[in-house]
Amino acid sequence: MMNTTTRLYEVLYVSTLAPDAPLSVVAAIARKARPANHEKDITGLLIFDGMRFCQQLEGGQSGVMALLERIRHDARHVNVEVLHHGPLAKRRFGRFSLGYTSADSDEALAQLERLDGQVAVDAFVALLPGVDWDT
């Protein structure tokens, strides 16, 4: 468990599936990320729309930033763009999850890419009701 002196921190980024990466990488990433994040007390949500990723990660600052650095260098996606990172008062998610946005919101992640800061976080939160969860 995190002690009370550890600041809760969050990051939000968007990226694009690498042109040569098969769609099956998404499930593979989630399969490894679930136990790995649990072990580091990192929760959050990875949304995929068939082309773009949007991921929010939350937990202790050093753990979250270290994970972001690893993810940035992952060749399975390109154009990693951090939209927001900063302290967080209370976790948004109780665990790490993968979700898919439905066909009619295909443009949602493309739009998110053009935002940043708190506005981007608000747009991300607004997406949540339309997300299909992979359980």
Ligand SMILES: Cc1cc2nc3c(=O)[nH]c(=O)nc-3n(C[C@H](O)[C@H](O)[C@H](O)COP(=O)(O)O)c2cc1C
């Ligand atoms: C879009 C995307 C999201 C990812 N999310 C996570 C994650 O939440 N947790 C995680 O451990 N790895 C995640 N990964 C995988 C990491 O990039 C990396 O492969 C993994 O942390 C293992 O790192 P290592 O090979 O240096 O041990 C993600 C990769 C991509 C492309």
